[in-house]
Amino acid sequence: MHSVLPDIPRLPAPPEAEVALWDDACLAADLFAAMAAEGRVGIRIRASAGPVRDAWMARLAARLGETPIHRVPSAIALDRLLGGLDLAATLETGRTVLEEGLLAKADDGVLVLQSAGATGETVASICAAFDDGFVRIERDGASHIAASRFSLIVFDESEDGDEPMAEALTDRLALHIDLRQIGIRALDSDRLRSVSNASATAQISGELLEAIAAIPPGFGLTSLRVSLQLAAVTRAIAVHSGRAEAIGSDLEVACRLCLINRATMLPAPPETEQEQQEETPPPPPPEQESSERPDNDADDCEVDQLPPLDMVLDAITAQLPDGLLEQLMAARTSKTRSKAETGRVGKARKALDRGRPLTSRKGRPGSGNRLDLIATLRTAAPWQKLRAREDDPRPIQIRAGDLHVRRYKEKSASSVIFAVDASGSTALNRLAEAKGAVELLLGESYARRDHVGLISFRGQTAEMLLAPTRSLLRAKRALAALPGGGGTPLADALRLAAEASRDEQDKGRTPTIVIMTDGSANVALDGTGGRSRAGDEALASAHAFATTGANAVLLDVGRRPSAKAKALAEAMAAAYVPMPFANAATLSAAVRTAN
Amino acid sequence: MSAAAATAKRIAYPFSAIVGQDSLKHALLLSAVDPSLGGVLALGDRGTGKTTAVRGLANLLPPIKAVKDCHYHCDPAVTDALCEICAANADLAKQGTRTVAVPVVDLPLGATEDRVLGALDIERALVDGEKQFEPGLLADANRGYLYIDEVNLLEDHLVDVLLDVAASGSNVVEREGLSLRHPARFVLVGSGNPEEGELRPQLLDRFGLSVDVETPKDPAQRVEIIKRREAFDADRAAFAKRWASADAKNRKRILTAREKLPNLDVPDATLLLIAEICIALGTDGLRGELTLIKAARAHAALEGATSVEPSHVRAMAPLALGHRLRRNPLDDARATVRVERILDDIFAAREAA
Numbered sequence: 001m002h003s004v005l006p007d008i009p010r011l012p013a014p015p016e017a018e019v020a021l022w023d024d025a026c027l028a029a030d031l032f033a034a035m036a037a038e039g040r041v042g043i044r045i046r047a048s049a050g051p052v053r054d055a056w057m058a059r060l061a062a063r064l065g066e067t068p069i070h071r072v073p074s075a076i077a078l079d080r081l082l083g084g085l086d087l088a089a090t091l092e093t094g095r096t097v098l099e100e101g102l103l104a105k106a107d108d109g110v111l112v113l114q115s116a117g118a119t120g121e122t123v124a125s126i127c128a129a130f131d132d133g134f135v136r137i138e139r140d141g142a143s144h145i146a147a148s149r150f151s152l153i154v155f156d157e158s159e160d161g162d163e164p165m166a167e168a169l170t171d172r173l174a175l176h177i178d179l180r181q182i183g184i185r186a187l188d189s190d191r192l193r194s195v196s197n198a199s200a201t202a203q204i205s206g207e208l209l210e211a212i213a214a215i216p217p218g219f220g221l222t223s224l225r226v227s228l229q230l231a232a233v234t235r236a237i238a239v240h241s242g243r244a245e246a247i248g249s250d251l252e253v254a255c256r257l258c259l260i261n262r263a264t265m266l267p268a269p270p271e272t273e274q275e276q277q278e279e280t281p282p283p284p285p286p287e288q289e290s291s292e293r294p295d296n297d298a299d300d301c302e303v304d305q306l307p308p309l310d311m312v313l314d315a316i317t318a319q320l321p322d323g324l325l326e327q328l329m330a331a332r333t334s335k336t337r338s339k340a341e342t343g344r345v346g347k348a349r350k351a352l353d354r355g356r357p358l359t360s361r362k363g364r365p366g367s368g369n370r371l372d373l374i375a376t377l378r379t380a381a382p383w384q385k386l387r388a389r390e391d392d393p394r395p396i397q398i399r400a401g402d403l404h405v406r407r408y409k410e411k412s413a414s415s416v417i418f419a420v421d422a423s424g425s426t427a428l429n430r431l432a433e434a435k436g437a438v439e440l441l442l443g444e445s446y447a448r449r450d451h452v453g454l455i456s457f458r459g460q461t462a463e464m465l466l467a468p469t470r471s472l473l474r475a476k477r478a479l480a481a482l483p484g485g486g487g488t489p490l491a492d493a494l495r496l497a498a499e500a501s502r503d504e505q506d507k508g509r510t511p512t513i514v515i516m517t518d519g520s521a522n523v524a525l526d527g528t529g530g531r532s533r534a535g536d537e538a539l540a541s542a543h544a545f546a547t548t549g550a551n552a553v554l555l556d557v558g559r560r561p562s563a564k565a566k567a568l569a570e571a572m573a574a575a576y577v578p579m580p581f582a583n584a585a586t587l588s589a590a591v592r593t594a595n
Numbered sequence: 596m597s598a599a600a601a602t603a604k605r606i607a608y609p610f611s612a613i614v615g616q617d618s619l620k621h622a623l624l625l626s627a628v629d630p631s632l633g634g635v636l637a638l639g640d641r642g643t644g645k646t647t648a649v650r651g652l653a654n655l656l657p658p659i660k661a662v663k664d665c666h667y668h669c670d671p672a673v674t675d676a677l678c679e680i681c682a683a684n685a686d687l688a689k690q691g692t693r694t695v696a697v698p699v700v701d702l703p704l705g706a707t708e709d710r711v712l713g714a715l716d717i718e719r720a721l722v723d724g725e726k727q728f729e730p731g732l733l734a735d736a737n738r739g740y741l742y743i744d745e746v747n748l749l750e751d752h753l754v755d756v757l758l759d760v761a762a763s764g765s766n767v768v769e770r771e772g773l774s775l776r777h778p779a780r781f782v783l784v785g786s787g788n789p790e791e792g793e794l795r796p797q798l799l800d801r802f803g804l805s806v807d808v809e810t811p812k813d814p815a816q817r818v819e820i821i822k823r824r825e826a827f828d829a830d831r832a833a834f835a836k837r838w839a840s841a842d843a844k845n846r847k848r849i850l851t852a853r854e855k856l857p858n859l860d861v862p863d864a865t866l867l868l869i870a871e872i873c874i875a876l877g878t879d880g881l882r883g884e885l886t887l888i889k890a891a892r893a894h895a896a897l898e899g900a901t902s903v904e905p906s907h908v909r910a911m912a913p914l915a916l917g918h919r920l921r922r923n924p925l926d927d928a929r930a931t932v933r934v935e936r937i938l939d940d941i942f943a944a945r946e947a948a
Contacts, residue, residue: 082705095718120791124704124745131646133605136703138710138732141717168791171641209825213817222810225642227821374709374717381720396721470792 014185021178022186025056028175028257031236033063035174036110036151040130041232042173044115044165046156046261052179053155055187060153068109070102070150072126074116081125085140085373093395096142103135104146115156115165123166126152130172140374174229176261202238203245204231211251220264230258363405375404414510415451415468419497421517421557422458423488451509453500457493459486460527464496468504468511487529490521494541494572501550512551515574518558519565535564542571553577606831610651611841613644614820615811621894622804622914623652624845626782628852629893633803633886634761634783636746636794636918640810644820645786649699649742655846656697659738663691666730667737667777668698676764678777698739700732700781704748711756712766715773728773733766736781746785747792754798757783761801803886804911805918807931852896859892860902868905868941872912875937878919887915905942912938 028043035041047053061069072081079085083101090097102111103125113126129135135148154173156165204212212234216226234254238246362379365371380402387397453468497513504511521534525541545552552574556565561578569576613620622635637645661668662681669681671692681687702711713731720726732741743749749757760766766779783802787794799805811817827834866888873884890911895903917930 078705082703095722120748121704124748128703128744136701138703138706140707141709141714141729143710166791168641168788204825206822209821210814210818213821214814217812217817222812223640223642224644224810224817224820227817228824231821231825377717377721378715381715381717381726384721 014183014188018182018186021182024256025177025179025182026059027237027240027253028177029056029060030063031233031240031257032151032153032175033060033065033067034240035232035236036064036067040133040149040151041175042130042152042154043175043177044154044156044170044173044261045177045179047179048157051184052182052187055184056179064110068106070106070109070111072102072111072113072118072122074114076102076122078121078125079139081122082135082139083137083144083146085142090373090377096140098137098140098142098144100146101135101137103129103148103150106150107147109150110153111150112153112155113169115154115158115169118166118169120166123169127168127172170262171223171225174233175257176259177257178261200239202235202243204235204238205245208234208246208248208251211248215251215255216259219259219262219266221259221262226258230254233258361404362401364400364403365405370406372404372406376402379404414512415453415504416512416514417453417455417468417497417500417504419455419457419462419493419513419515419517421488421490421493421515422456423486451504455493455496455500457489457496459489460492460523461489462493462496464500468500468509487523488517488521488534489523489525489527490517490519490568491525491534491537491541492523493517494538494545495525497552498541498545498548498550501545501548505548505550510551512553513545513574514553514555515572516555516557517565517568518556519554519562519568520558538568539571542568546571546573606835607650607654608647608824608827609835609838609842610648610655611845612823612827612834612838613648613651614823615813615816616644616648616808618806618914619645619648619808622806623648623784624849624897625804625890625893626784627652627656627849628897629856629889630780630782632782632889632893633801633882634785636799636802636805637784637786637808638747638789638794638805639808641788643808643810645808646744649740649784649786653697653699653740655842655849656699657846657850658694658696660692661695661738662687663693665690667734667779668695668739669778670738676778676780679775698735698737700736700739700741702732702741702743702749702753704745704750706732706753708752708756711753712770713768713777714770726772728768728775730777731766733760733779733781734777737777737779739781740784741781742784743786745787745791746798747787747789747794751795754795758797758801799918800880800882802918804890804914806914807917848897851899852893855896855899856892859896859900861888861892862902865891865903865905865908868908872908872938872941873916875941876916876920876934878916880919883916883919887912890915905945909938909942 032041032043045053045056047056079101081101081103083098083104086097086099089099111126118126125135129148130150130152133147133149135146137144137146152173154165154169158164209231212230213227216222216230230251234246234251237250237253238244241250243250376398377396380396380398383399384397387399451468451470452466453464454466455462456465457463493515497515501511501513520531521538522529522531524530524534524537552569552572554565554569554572554574554576556562556569556576556578558565566576568574610620610623619635619637622637626632626635637648639645659668660670660672662671665678665681667678667681669677671681671687671690674682677687681690684690709731711731711733713729713734716725716727716729719729760779761783764778764780765776767776768774785794785798785802786808811820823834869884869887869891873887876883878884887908891903891907894911895907898907900907913931913934917934920930920933
């Protein structure tokens with residue numbers, strides 16, 4: 001076929017697909033910088049820390065030039081983010097002096113956030129400032145509005161099994177780039193032609209806008225923000241290519257950068273050839289075409305006319321990465337059995353909120369008590385005139401008796417995870433009851449804010465059907481379809497239950513595991529049958545579970561109480577409750593007493 | 596600060612230019628017609644313009660007359676809702692009035708309790724040795740609107756405070772040696788996404804009307820939304836000007852409806868129908884029933900009707916009662932769907948009779 005290769009040692013060329021992905025990532029960086037200069041824009045980078053992400057950041061930093069980049073430390077306190085009282089200055093001057101928070105500091109800059117560290121209030125505050133362009137501070141006796149116009153980079157390090165990034169955040173980010181498939185060999189290539197900006201802005205025709213409105217819902221992205229982002233990115237791409245009016249191919253590229261990495265479904269395939277392919281992914285990425293992707297302006301004259309919507313969709317689906325569909329499916333069932341145990345940032349996270357603040361009380365700071373300066377000053381305030389002396393230059397006189405410390409009511413955040421034996425003939429009924437119990441518990445526990453999750457085990461493995469949540473809506477969706485039947489992989493179920501307990505403990509919650517089974521395992525950890533080995537492994541898993549120290553209840557749902565189930569409960573250090581006629585109401589009652 | 600002030604005064608998207616979201620817009624208009632309705636809760640999908648609608652409403656509200664220099668913008672005409680200072684003022688008429696915009700106050704999630712309730716003004720206390728109350732957001736919102744985005748994420752202790760104040764219409768402050776009470780009557784508007792957390796039932800019940808907000812699916816509507824948003828972002832001032840007359844028309848509708856409201860007759864037959872609906876739905880307590888009566892009246896007033904008819908009740912029942920149904924975890928149907936089902940039955944039976 002080919003003659004003798006030249007004898008020079010060199011790295012093999014990077015796969016074309018990786019280079020194409022890297023091109024897109026670079027284009028996204030350029031667009032981000034350009035859009036950040038004009039206004040606000042957000043981007044999500046799916047990648048863990050590493051050379052690829054560093055290279056991408058370096059490119060972006062070069063494009064951003066002077067624009068300052070601020071990192072949001074993980075586990076940032078709300079007063080650091082929003083702004084709060086400047087202790088030193090307040091004491092010095094005797095006036096309440098506010099210290100700017102990170103959101104105000106980031107005005108006219110770029111904010112970098114790790115999605116894993118972002119909790120509800122952090123996310124909500126960042127989203128509000130990102131939307132409004134200012135931050136409203138109503139804290140510590142001060143009321144203030146500070147400008148806060150920033151562009152946002154979110155590093156999403158979550159793997160498929162992890163808790164996904166907060167939706168409120170995802171919804172606000174225009175560009176979505178996945179660096180995980182890119183190897184370092186692809187980084188050398190830089191095929192992006194930088195085009196001089198002939199035009200400051202680009203027009204979008206009514207026709208193109210119609211396509212922009214119509215395309216995202218096909219990918220399961222119904223939020224109107226997505227369409228608005230798509231319009232903005234399409235415009236930026238046109239400007240980037242030196243065009244005064246956006247064309248169809250600009251939109252195509254914009255779809256690739258905005259939609260594909262966050263799609264939750266795929267547009268209905270235009271052809272019928274896929275009908276019987278239930279398991280196969282969509283058409284493979286066309287590698288031969290991709291080399292031409294980044295610079296489409298060569299064939300301007302041909303694409304000038306807007307291609308019909310079908311063709312645009314076609315072109316996009318043809319560029320979908322391999323196995324996207326499977327990824328989507330996997331994400332939806334949200335298995336916790338993640339291969340990527342190592343390097344998970346969120347794993348060691350401690351609960352950030354220390355519970356509900358109570359009114360502060362007199363006392364000295366130290367040994368875990370934090371000074372409540374405002375309360376202290378308020379106590380001292382009425383006495384200032386009396387205490388002030390000519391010879392004492394200090395503006396404020398504070399006595400030991402004025403000191404107040406903050407108090408928090410320990411948050412009793414708890415979670416209940418059901419592990420339900422869905423094997424055999426009674427499975428469906430039992431699962432339905434467990435589902436009912438989950439929903440009842442959630443429905444009854446608004447005030448307690450408990451989280452509820454569900455593990456189902458059947459066939460070869462156990463599976464997390466519902467990651468612990470306190471949203472009734474999400475629970476209902478996840479539980480809509482419950483498969484049943486098959487063998488009883490009890491050992492795997494206990495392993496998963498232990499893993500879930502540890503996860504919950506890491507999040508600062510107190511988990512209670514409720515196992516519903518008759519105790520007779522017949523599938524071993526490796527998925528093979530055999531009662532005795534399966535039973536031994538189940539006992540071993542149960543002992544391992546006991547080391548988590550999590551509360552557990554074993555509900556024996558067999559027709560008669562069984563010795564096996566009882567032994568299992570003992571090994572797990574779990575309460576044993578025979579419950580031959582479990583139903584949703586008795587189940588939730590049992591859990592409440594166990595709690 | 597000047598940049599910040601400019602930001603805060605940025606032109607809001609005109610209420611009348613909002614495409615679709617008819618229930619939400621309608622509910623907000625009703626709350627302007629009858630502020631005693633108990634506020635509006637908008638729950639639903641992200642990016643559907645919930646916040647835009649609330650911000651737009653502020654421009655629609657006719658300005659109010661308030662006692663000069665009063666922190667709580669007391670209404671000199673309503674003597675039973677005055678603050679302590681205005682009530683103690685024998686010459687209130689001489690104090691004079693000023694015309695102010697209806698306050699629409701944001702309660703941000705990170706707000707601390709002292710800023711919500713009000714507290715001792717430390718600066719005054721430290722510098723001048725004066726014990727002075729510094730009013731909080733509840734005072735600012737008196738006679739206006741208090742808006743909480745992501746209301747389902749609000750800290751529990753703030754929810755408790757809000758529930759107290761919303762029930763009594765006044766804020767009682769007992770802290771740091773201060774002891775006072777001031778009027779805090781406001782329309783509570785909340786929005787949020789239920790997927791991020793459920794609302795406590797006590798707070799849910801406090802809202803007069805609730806609206807499920809969904810992303811519009813009609814392609815033509817989506818295109819129109821995007822076109823208008825693009826036009827707005829391109830030139831905010833020009834866009835606002837183009838919609839000014841539509842906004843003025845809506846403002847006039849509110850004013851006309853307010854005038855009509857006191858004279859609007861609610862026939863006994865309509866009251867009976869409302870009772871029948873509430874019994875059939877099994878809503879807890881009387882609040883649902885009272886709200887439905889008020890909502891139907893406000894709706895009739897907005898429509899320019901002379902009496903409250905079954906059609907008005909029918910239109911308002913899902914908004915007034917949907918969030919008050921006993922939750923049935925095993926019934927997957929949305930609350931408003933369940934209300935519609937029962938309404939269909941009741942109205943079909945009436946047709947037959």
